[in-house]
Amino acid sequence: MYVLLQLVMERRDVILTAVLSTLAALMTLGVTLFICYWWHKRKRKRDEEDGNDGGAKIRADSGGNKEGRSNGFLSLKTPLISTKTLG
Secondary structure, three states: OOHHHHHHHHHHHHHHHEEEEEHHHHHHHHHHHHHHHHHHHHHHHHHHHHHHHHHOOOOOOOOOOOOOOOOOOOOOOOOOOOOOOOO
16 A cells, blocks of 8 residues: 555656646747747837937848848958869
């Protein structure tokens, strides 16, 4: 009888651990998504405020690199792949 009771308690502990772990993972995911949303919203608001100071908004895809803004992920001035043939 004691062994059966111990098995039931172990099973309950495993189920409780699984449920609590799942809830913790979902809460972590929710908090992470909220932080990403808040960060993106704050960045967009800051960019809009910077764009209004000059009187005209600067679009990121306009091709101009004004006010020290980067023109993409790498911000390169030369192409990555040379069009000249080797040899």
